[in-house]
Amino acid sequence: MTILQASHCRFSVRGLCLLGLAWAVLGSGSLVTAWAVELGVVESGANESGANESENAFKLMTYNIRYDNFQDGKDAWVHRADTVVDLLSKQDLFGLQEVTAGQLKILMARLPEFDFYGLGREDGRSRGEHAPIGIRKSRFEALERGTFWLSKNPDRVGVTGWDAALPRTCTWMLVKDRVSGKKLWVANTHFDHRGSTARLESARLIKRVVTEQPLAIPVVVMGDFNCLPKSPPFMALVSDQSLKDARVLSQQKVAGPNSTWNGFREIDSGRIIDHIFVRGSIRIETLSTLNPKTSVGRYASDHLPVQVLVGWPQSDATGN
Numbered sequence: 001m002t003i004l005q006a007s008h009c010r011f012s013v014r015g016l017c018l019l020g021l022a023w024a025v026l027g028s029g030s031l032v033t034a035w036a037v038e039l040g041v042v043e044s045g046a047n048e049s050g051a052n053e054s055e056n057a058f059k060l061m062t063y064n065i066r067y068d069n070f071q072d073g074k075d076a077w078v079h080r081a082d083t084v085v086d087l088l089s090k091q092d093l094f095g096l097q098e099v100t101a102g103q104l105k106i107l108m109a110r111l112p113e114f115d116f117y118g119l120g121r122e123d124g125r126s127r128g129e130h131a132p133i134g135i136r137k138s139r140f141e142a143l144e145r146g147t148f149w150l151s152k153n154p155d156r157v158g159v160t161g162w163d164a165a166l167p168r169t170c171t172w173m174l175v176k177d178r179v180s181g182k183k184l185w186v187a188n189t190h191f192d193h194r195g196s197t198a199r200l201e202s203a204r205l206i207k208r209v210v211t212e213q214p215l216a217i218p219v220v221v222m223g224d225f226n227c228l229p230k231s232p233p234f235m236a237l238v239s240d241q242s243l244k245d246a247r248v249l250s251q252q253k254v255a256g257p258n259s260t261w262n263g264f265r266e267i268d269s270g271r272i273i274d275h276i277f278v279r280g281s282i283r284i285e286t287l288s289t290l291n292p293k294t295s296v297g298r299y300a301s302d303h304l305p306v307q308v309l310v311g312w313p314q315s316d317a318t319g320n
Contacts, residue, residue, distance in 0.1 A: 059309055060308050064302070065096055082294070088114075093139075096134070143174045143175060149161065163194070170202075184282070186219075199225070207237055224273060250284050254287050
């Protein structure tokens with residue numbers, strides 16, 4: 001053993017002894033955590049992630065993963081899949097956008113712990129992009145599920161609504177939390193990127209569908225809305241406060257970039273177009289815009305994922 005190694009060993013033992021003494025005297029508060037970080041016994045942030053989490057809290061995420069397009073070159077799906085899969089594996093419930101049948105097949109194979117549901121927007125089966133919802137099987141049970149098209153005729157498969165460039169869908173699931181026994185109605189969507197009328201009418205349609213859900217059951221509506229806060233579609237969703245922006249409800253300061261778009265180039269400041277809206281008796285403990293990167297440091301998608309930590313109010317009775 002070299003002198004340097006021996007010195008480091010003596011420091012580590014001393015640090016652990018001091019940390020143990022402090023823990024016994026002061027408990028597991030932030031002072032001890034800070035001391036541990038300073039000593040190098042634990043990494044910075046190691047205790048922060050769970051410090052304010054409810055025992056029954058779960059992670060929910062919306063993420064436009066960018067469709068499988070070989071013309072993306074270094075940013076093609078084959079180079080991003082591992083990063084996306086790894087990120088999704090750490091969630092409990094997620095809604096994805098721009099997912100092709102091939103991508104969905106890969107995700108289902110690599111994430112067998114999740115139950116997926118989503119239909120191709122062109123034929124109601126596998127053609128065209130999907131907006132699937134994934135739920136962790138050990139945490140949630142799917143009770144009901146369905147899809148409607150964002151158009152004047154939402155039950156008609158493959159319809160392009162209003163001035164949209166493409167058919168658009170909304171995927172929904174009624175799930176039961178196996179931990180709390182509570183039910184949750186979840187919707188995931190992707191608004192059109194060109195039609196302004198389509199975006200506004202899509203928001204109104206989804207709002208009507210939300211109002212049809214029992215008030216006793218909390219609601220989450222998430223996705224790529226292709227609209228900024230305070231835009232007409234955004235306001236159509238939140239104007240009467242029955243749906244609320246999770247960013248506003250977060251119990252802690254919103255973390256991460258103030259944008260959800262990077263275009264595979266750089267984060268476009270202020271361009272928040274991916275949102276999570278909620279209604280009812282659930283608590284948004286944290287909201288974070290994440291910035292996952294591939295092993296070579298490139299963006300994992302042209303969008304950034306938005307993640308919330310959701311808790312059930314402690315006063316709520318089990319079940320709803």
